[in-house]
Structure formats: C-alpha cells, structure tokens
Amino acid sequence: MIRGKVARWQSGNTYRITLPLCLLASALTACSRAANDTSTLRFWAFGREGEVVQELVRDFVRDHPGARIRVQQMPWSAAHEKLLTAIVGRATPDIAQMGNTWIPEMVTLGVLAPVGSRLPDSSYFPGIVATNVVDDTLFGVPWYVDTRVLFYRKDLLARAGYAGMPETWDAWREAMLAIKRTMDPGGYPIFLPINEWPPMAILGLQQGSPLVTEEGFGAFRQPAYTRAFDFLLSLYRDGLAAPVSNTEIANLYQEFARGSFAMYITGPWNLGEFRRRLPPGLRDAWATAPLPGPEGAGSGVSLAGGSSLVVFRASRHQELALQLIEYLSRPEQQAKFYRLTGDLPARREAWADSALAGDREAEAFRIQLERAVPTPMIPEWEEVTTKVMDHTEAAVRGGKSPSVALAELDADVDRLLERRRFLRARRAAGTP
C-alpha cells in the first residue's frame, strides 16, 4: 500500500531531484529558465481529482514532446489558503482546478487569464458556464459539475399514496404531510439540517430572489426571499423537518435506511455513498428527483456547482495550458474522468457516451443541471452563507420572528459588503 503510493509519487514527479535545487537556488534564475525550455506546466488540483489527474494527462504528455506537467495535489481544506498565499507571493501555477464559486474572487484579484472562445458553447450546461463568466469574459472551462437534487425513499412515498415525486411546492408539501401521517412519532418526512445552507439558498433562488443585489446589499427582506423563508420555516413548524444540525444525527445512511426521514436535498457524491452504504434490501427503495419548484418543474432551479479549469495570467505557457484544458474537456476524457472519480461530466456528450447514459439515479442530476443557476458571484458569498445559516437557526430554534431574523440577516450582509460597495462607488466615479 505504502510502497504503491511512493512509486506513484516518484513516477509522477519528474522533477524530484531538480525541484529542491531550484528552491535552494531560487535567487538564481538559471533553474527556472532550464524549466522553461522543456515547457513544464505546473498544475494544481485538489482532493480526489488531484489524485487521478496524473493518469489523465499521461496521453497528453505523449502527444506533446517537450511538454512536462507537474501536478501538485493538495487537500480541499488547504486549497483556498494556498491559492491566496501563492497570489500574494507571486507564485501561482500555470493551470489549476478551481471551485467555481472561487472564480469571482480570483477575477477580483486579477490573477486569471481569459480562456477566450475555447468553449464548445452548446455542449455545456448554461447555468454552469455562467459561473465562469465575469463582466462578459470567460475565465474558466467547466471540468466537472455539481448540483443538488432530492434523494427520497420511493417506498415511503408510495405508502403515503404517491407514485412519484410531485413537481410543485404545494404538492410537495402535501406529500410530506401525507408521509408524516404514516410515520412513527419522531419521524420526519425531510431531513433539512439547519447547518446546511444550500436548501436555504435554493428555495430563495427558486422564488427568483437574487439573494444579494447588484448594488451590494442583502436581498433577504425582499418579497421573493420572504416567500421562500416562510415556506422553509413552515416545514420546521409543522413537524415536517427536524430542527437539528447534521452533526446531531449519528449516521445519515442508517437513519435513511431506518426510515427516520424520507427525503434529503444533497449532491452527486451521495450517489456513490447511498449505493455503498445502504443495505442491499433497499437497493430499489430509493430514487433521485429534480427539485420541485414553487410554480412547477421549470421553476425548480438548483445550484450550479462544480470545478473549472483556469489559466493564470502570470503563466508563461498559456497556449500549452489552454491545449491541456481542451484535451481534458474532450468527451472521452470526461467519461474516463467520471469512471475514475464519480464526478459528473461538464459536457453533455459525455453523458450520452458513458456509464451515465443508463444510470437512473444520475438522470435526475442531468435534468437538474439544465435548471442550475449560479449563487451571487461575489468573493464574500461563502461568508454570506454562514450568516444565512446563523439567522435561519435563530428563527427556527431561537424563536426569532421571521421578519426580525431577515432584517438582521440583511444588516449583517450589508455590513459584510460595505467594502464592496465602496469600491463599486469609487469605480463608478472613475477614480482608479
């Protein structure tokens, strides 16, 4: 096991001797010039993707004599910090995997190079592409995609008299009430942890809320979000969802198997987890469905998540980096990537062409991805999500009235975005 890891590391790292020397003599330019002659692409990738990318780029290197790719794999938990440190220290790589919610921030910092018209337009999901566009310029090419759908127990829904998942909020709510009536006391139709922000944002997006306004204010007191918030709170109030965080249940999969809850809004990584962890007897008892919407299926939007591939402005091998992105975006590479990681491919062709085509549970994701929309594209978004959770918890568990909770949420978000508004005003005034 350990030997295998070492061997892989060694075979992957063609620079294992010269790298320390380069670091040692970093003041001298000789080393970096030597590296330039052979066109070494420095590629940062994160988590599981970082482990498999080595294997994906092997053929690319064979087709490009003189090109070398040095993949640096790092855990997701350290990725963001490492990127910002690299930016401050002017040591960015040539190409990197980038969670698409980080792109606005990287563009603000001015470190990404536009990827031009390299995108084969129509084969990508439009909502996902939108997360890569800032001021009409494309800064990333979607690599794999991610959204949230409903995972649900077909058998529990059937027991309550439903053949399939309803498509409107009203019918969805009716179904949950019906399931609740068939459940033991202590059972809840839907698992909606108060420390997971995606459902809170999704319901707002479904009502057409921008969440954060163009001018840089919270939009949580506007009618669109208020409607979503009322719906969300009613689920807790009527006993359809337990007001708990996801750390308060021992084992999600056991509870789902036991029937403690019948629905859960979650992402593609759970396809594999549900298949692996649920008892074999339940193999056909669960399914996935696109999210219901307030006005029916079309309004049932969800988050446009995933990772893109980006090129850094400081890179001296931008052309080669773009070629590598094109290579990794080929449908057959995308299909191979799916087989290695379980990450959903960004291109529609890869869905027709792989194990995905006949996958019933993945089908809900394909439909949902056509209705995926970006969250507000501002660097502060992640911090805004923590405020959304804090104030939702205050309304659900702390007994705050909805209007007070939303007013406080807006006040918090306005405070967070003060700096953004200042810069916006300054830019509008024309001072550099």
Place this chain on the structure above:
Amino acid sequence: MTRREGGAEARAGWGFITPAMLLIGVFFAIPVVSAFVLSFTDFDIYSIGDVGSTRFVGLKNYADLFQMPLFWKALRNTLYFVVLGGPLSAAASLAAALLVHSKLTRFKPFFRSAFFAPWVTTLVAVALVWRYIYHPQYGLLNAGLGLVGIGPIDWLGDPRWAMPSIILLSVWKNFGYNMLVFLAGLSSIPEELYEAAALDGAGAWHRFRHITLPMLGPTFVFVGVVTMIASFQIFSEPYVMTQGGPLKSTTTLVLLMYEQGFRWWRLGLSAAIAVVLFLLTLGGTLLQLRLQRSTTR
C-alpha cells in the same frame, strides 16, 4: 586619547549588537508595528488585489469586534481554558516532578523521559490518537467509563464536553516541560532543610507545605506566567481536533483570529484581535506577577 579609545570601544560595541538588533528589527519590531497599524485599516481580500484601495478606518475594527457575539464567545472559551487548563497543567507538572524527584522512585531517567515525551511529539500525530481515545463508540475513554457504569459521552461532539476534552489533551501534551522546570527547582532545595524539619518532627505534608512550596516560589512565578501566556494562545489543539466546533464551543481567540485572517481574509480585523489578545495577556501577566509578589512576601 582616552576619549578616542572610548569611541572605538563604543563602535565595537555597536558592531557587536548590530546583527542582533537588525534581526530583532526585521523579524520582531517591523511585524509587530505593522500588525498594530494594520488593525486600524480595512485590509482584506480586495487589498490583496489592489493595496491602494485600503482605507484607514480608525477604531472601526475594534468597534466591530466588540459587537461580534462570536468574539465574546471566543473570549469566554479562551478564559475557560486559561482558568481551568493553566492551573491543572501546573498541578500535573508539579505532581509528576514530585514523583520523579522522590527518593523512593527507581528508574528516574526513564520516567523523566517518558513524562517529557508528549511535549516533544507533534500535535497532529497525537491528535489522531486522541481522536480514537475520545471516539464515542469505539474510544478507549468511553470503554473505560463503561466498565464503571458511566454512559457513553460524545467527548468532541457535545458542546459541553468539547472544551474539557481539549483541556485534558492539552494538559497531557504540555505538562512535561513544566515538570522539568519544577524538577530543577526541587533539586536546588538543600537537603539539610528537610533533615532539620524531620528532626523537629515535621511529617511529609508539613515538609511539603513549609519547605518545598516556599522554596519553589520563584519557580512558580516562572511556570505560572509562561503557562498563562501559552494558554491565552491556545490554537493548535482545537484547530486539529474540532476546528472550533461543535457550536463554536472550542473557538478560541487565536482560532477566531486565524479564521478571520486566513479564511475570510479580513486581516485588519484579525490584527485587531491580535492587539486585544496582546493587551489581555499583558494584563494577565502583570496581575499574576503582582499577586505572586504579594503572596511570597
């Protein structure tokens, strides 16, 4: 003539201290001063892209900080750690030192090394082991408590137990260093004092109370101050064990500073936390020195 020699001596003196002063200046004075200045600016992620967009905001960071519920929670958590963890750690060190120093103890070098071992091991490796110890279902600690009929406790998952768990780990990890300090203090107490006391009929407790403790006075001052400063800076234990959770119950001031600084990149606010922490630590140290001076007199 003599004046010139004096000048040469002074020059030589300056020559000797210049390297040290330069190092202190570059690696201590400049960072400290810039952190202080930073705490009055709104330096954040936008400043990294364009330093020119940074503004001086006066005391706004401090005002924001004092309005932030999480700051007060972090302060409470830190004080909890300082007040409970510090004395516990010092007591454990003293107890270990007394055991190792005792004339009845055999294999002294072995025990001294064994007790000192946790201090030199890396926390990250140790944390892995302790996570197993604290595991609610398979952990050693709950298994042991189960034998005497105490129900399973979710050590790191329960907001009430998380901080005590961190304190226990930290005490175990750090008592070795202070044990060595106490050992040094103990070995400097003249044996005659004990002999004279024994002749006068003093028992073991009285010898400890009236000879050992007073003679260790200066050692206590050192241990107390150093332990308190270290406790105020508690960071790695919660960072690797709980990341500040559950429900922020192990978020300490330094962890909050780290989060604000390197997760949200509000370096201005983060620097303000650093200044507040510095003042707290300074105040605590002065208070402790004064208290101990008045008790030793």
